[in-house]
Amino acid sequence: xxxxxxxxxxxxxxxxxxxxxxxxxxxxxxxxxxxxxxxxxxxxxxxxxxxxxxxxxxxxxxxxxxxxxxxxxxxxxxxxxxxxxxxxxxxxxxxxxxxxxxxxxxxxxxxxxxxxxxxxxxxxxxxxxxxxxxxxxxxxxxxxxxxxxxxxxxxxxxxxxxxxxxxxxxxxxxxxxxxxxxxxxxxxxxxxxxxxxxxxxxxxxxxxxxxxxxxxxxxxxxxxxxxxxxxxxxxxxxxxxxxxxxxxxxxxxxxxxxxxxxxxxxxxxxxxxxxxxxxxxxxxxxxxxxxxxxxxxxxxxxxxxxxxxxxxxxxxxxxxxxxxxxxxxxxxxxxxxxxxxxxxxxxxxxxxxxxxxxxxxxxxxxxxxxxxxxxxxxxxxxxxxxxxxxxxxxxxxxxxxxxxxxxxxxxxxxxxxxxxxxxxxxxxxxxxxxxxxxxxxxxxxxxxxxxxxxxxxxxxxxxxxxxxxxxxxxxxxxxxx
Amino acid sequence: xxxxxxxxxxxxxxxxxxxxxxxxxxxxxxxxxxxxxxxxxxxxxxxxxxxxxxxxxxxxxxxxxxxxxxxxxxxxxxxxxxxxxxxxxxxxxxxxxxxxxxxxxxxxxxxxxxxxxxxxxxxxxxxxxxxxxxxxxxxxxxxxxxxxxxxxxxxxxxxxxxxxxxxxxxxxxxxxxxxxxxxxxxxxxxxxxxxxxxxxxxxxxxxxxxxxxxxxxxxxxxxxxxxxxxxxxxxxxxxxxxxxxxxxxxxxxxxxxxxxxxxxxxxxxxxxxxxxxxxxxxxxxxxxxxxxxxxxxxxxxxxxxxxxxxxxxxxxxxxxxxxxxxxxxxxxxxxxxxxxxxxxxxxxxx
Numbered sequence: 001x002x003x004x005x006x007x008x009x010x011x012x013x014x015x016x017x018x019x020x021x022x023x024x025x026x027x028x029x030x031x032x033x034x035x036x037x038x039x040x041x042x043x044x045x046x047x048x049x050x051x052x053x054x055x056x057x058x059x060x061x062x063x064x065x066x067x068x069x070x071x072x073x074x075x076x077x078x079x080x081x082x083x084x085x086x087x088x089x090x091x092x093x094x095x096x097x098x099x100x101x102x103x104x105x106x107x108x109x110x111x112x113x114x115x116x117x118x119x120x121x122x123x124x125x126x127x128x129x130x131x132x133x134x135x136x137x138x139x140x141x142x143x144x145x146x147x148x149x150x151x152x153x154x155x156x157x158x159x160x161x162x163x164x165x166x167x168x169x170x171x172x173x174x175x176x177x178x179x180x181x182x183x184x185x186x187x188x189x190x191x192x193x194x195x196x197x198x199x200x201x202x203x204x205x206x207x208x209x210x211x212x213x214x215x216x217x218x219x220x221x222x223x224x225x226x227x228x229x230x231x232x233x234x235x236x237x238x239x240x241x242x243x244x245x246x247x248x249x250x251x252x253x254x255x256x257x258x259x260x261x262x263x264x265x266x267x268x269x270x271x272x273x274x275x276x277x278x279x280x281x282x283x284x285x286x287x288x289x290x291x292x293x294x295x296x297x298x299x300x301x302x303x304x305x306x307x308x309x310x311x312x313x314x315x316x317x318x319x320x321x322x323x324x325x326x327x328x329x330x331x332x333x334x335x336x337x338x339x340x341x342x343x344x345x346x347x348x349x350x351x352x353x354x355x356x357x358x359x360x361x362x363x364x365x366x367x368x369x370x371x372x373x374x375x376x377x378x379x380x381x382x383x384x385x386x387x388x389x390x391x392x393x394x395x396x397x398x399x400x401x402x403x404x405x406x407x408x409x410x411x412x413x414x415x416x417x418x419x420x421x422x423x424x425x426x427x428x429x430x431x432x433x434x435x436x437x438x439x440x441x442x443x444x445x446x447x448x449x450x451x452x453x454x455x456x457x458x459x460x461x462x463x464x465x466x467x468x469x470x471x472x473x474x475x476x477x478x479x480x481x
Numbered sequence: 482x483x484x485x486x487x488x489x490x491x492x493x494x495x496x497x498x499x500x501x502x503x504x505x506x507x508x509x510x511x512x513x514x515x516x517x518x519x520x521x522x523x524x525x526x527x528x529x530x531x532x533x534x535x536x537x538x539x540x541x542x543x544x545x546x547x548x549x550x551x552x553x554x555x556x557x558x559x560x561x562x563x564x565x566x567x568x569x570x571x572x573x574x575x576x577x578x579x580x581x582x583x584x585x586x587x588x589x590x591x592x593x594x595x596x597x598x599x600x601x602x603x604x605x606x607x608x609x610x611x612x613x614x615x616x617x618x619x620x621x622x623x624x625x626x627x628x629x630x631x632x633x634x635x636x637x638x639x640x641x642x643x644x645x646x647x648x649x650x651x652x653x654x655x656x657x658x659x660x661x662x663x664x665x666x667x668x669x670x671x672x673x674x675x676x677x678x679x680x681x682x683x684x685x686x687x688x689x690x691x692x693x694x695x696x697x698x699x700x701x702x703x704x705x706x707x708x709x710x711x712x713x714x715x716x717x718x719x720x721x722x723x724x725x726x727x728x729x730x731x732x733x734x735x736x737x738x739x740x741x742x743x744x745x746x747x748x749x750x751x752x753x754x755x756x757x758x759x760x761x762x763x764x765x766x767x768x769x770x771x772x773x774x775x776x777x778x779x780x781x782x783x784x785x786x787x788x789x790x791x792x793x794x795x796x797x798x799x800x801x802x803x804x805x806x807x808x809x810x811x812x813x814x815x816x817x818x819x820x821x822x823x824x825x826x827x828x829x830x831x
Contacts, residue, residue, distance in 0.1 A: 045690070045772070048690065049670050049690070052690075053670065058667040059825045059828035059829055061667060061670070062663065062671065062691055062825055062826075062828075063829050065670065065671065065691050066691060066829065069690070069692065102689065102692070102694060103690060179635075179639040179643070180635065182632075
């Protein structure tokens, strides 16, 4: 069926040298690029190219290059698991991984996986992490050129299952290929479960009712608006802060029991609307028409709309994992996949825009101390891009920008540095202060007073329309999450 | 020590590919707006075949059907029409002085064309055999994602994947620009820029050691040139295409109105292509610094006319680039480069 044909050989071709940096009239809108400079060849890349040049078959060459890079990826994933950033960076430098990051975790032939998510971020915890740090540091030099070491996870260590060699996507990113329904609909419903057309299966056997959802929205310029809403406008992602057992058959009982204990606690306290357990099962804990006690004192904004204390306005989705060592322990591949399906389903059903699905850690505040980051779950490391969401870490922090909140040494001890949105909000605040002829501190105080006034408005409005008021007062008013 | 390890990986890769060459039959398919091209390796030999991705319906009559059958023209009956498809279409379009129709537009399945998918299926049936063994790999080209076309791309890709899977293949999609790099920049260890200038669009990939760093496409290609020229010279696009492929030389001054229009619209396409490339590189956040100047390779039917490479080079030279370019070259066989690259990807995936 395929007729024989051989490609003609191309003759030698002239070489094009870089051009002068002068520009012609009417050139493109982009600024003139700086004259390109060449980097020094990386030793590993140079060796790779040297060996590769000796392979004559193109398919064998491609296989060689990608398998060599896969081994580096495996090593990089283990280094990424080190929870202490300075040690992690040191190891990356020692192992030469920092110089080849652009070549790692991007082997998808369509070039999409790397765009939707960065490298797999397996993290380890506690003693196991320390042991890993020491072991890695001790052998760093000897590992520089060797294939990836086999690091056996210690008990108490949580890891994302590794991808098979040659896997086209990073370990935590399930394949994005295949047909997806244009719309998501309910396929099947029983007393204990729901099946949705995107593959999402929700266990509804444990669902409890809470107080009905009802909330008001603030307008940046006009303050509290009279209209009462009953439909959720956003999603807040949480970590359950519960026990995290290794994904190993030997811990089967612990894995099962700890999830069941957690579910009992969440039902009793109507904490989250959804829990995604370690095996990727999605549990509806609190009925969607009810508020859940998940957000406490919290602030978020979308354009002109400002939301204070998000228990009512936002749906709560919690991953069974724990914040430790300045980041959430890694969720499992199954949790990752289920989280994406649930997010898609909730966003479609409630018409939630991508900028309104955020992490609890980015919204949580301490109103008495005027501080952000009262809770820090997912204040770093949530895979927004892979979930099809805007990167909330780069959104100017509404609590800082609108209400002049700050952070203290404890926050820095945990986070090391604020997420980029905090810096952006601080810069905006400083610009506005300068424009108003105020010091940044004076403007902050003004904005903090505005927060107090708005909260008071919200409490008054809700008291007049009980029973919504229970979680609106600063501090004591907001139900603990 | 380090080299010992890398040599071992290299040796294993070569052994694996040799084994595959003897035991399996991977296929590479370029699903282009203008042409569908298939490539496979038979021992050490590379084989390619292509069909025009076009069709023309003619009114049914027994006489016409008999003529088509006698001349081994590919067709099928659709109601009161005979649908002629594949390479023979061009000949019939000229004979009837009519425009042929495309099952695809701008690199993707043409949603406005009722006969689009049935025609593609008919063309693929002529070209792609059923898989001989379980999990035989077939890699097919897809354009780069672009704003506003992602859902159409998902549908396009899933439709083709489903078809190839129904033939028993393990079907994988490969970016068209990256396939050009696999086919043409092997001597550079798959480092450089691959550009596929097809009928519906131009696809661009920049890769380092086979890892793509930039992928984008522009929705302009040969069909845009044919239609734009056809409009200004009052000719059918089909006829413009034929004249373009037969005699166009972009390195010489145009000698009539048609050639002048072809020069103008080719220049327009090249300027947009080079401008987009410059912007994409300038805006890339994580683009690594290259340790050597990068080559650019041009492929696809639209890059074939004499003088195209020089026109591209001149345009590139007119403005500074944010990276150093070592050379601009034309693919050894521009029409089959994407399919050959897809074949390499299929062998790698096996």
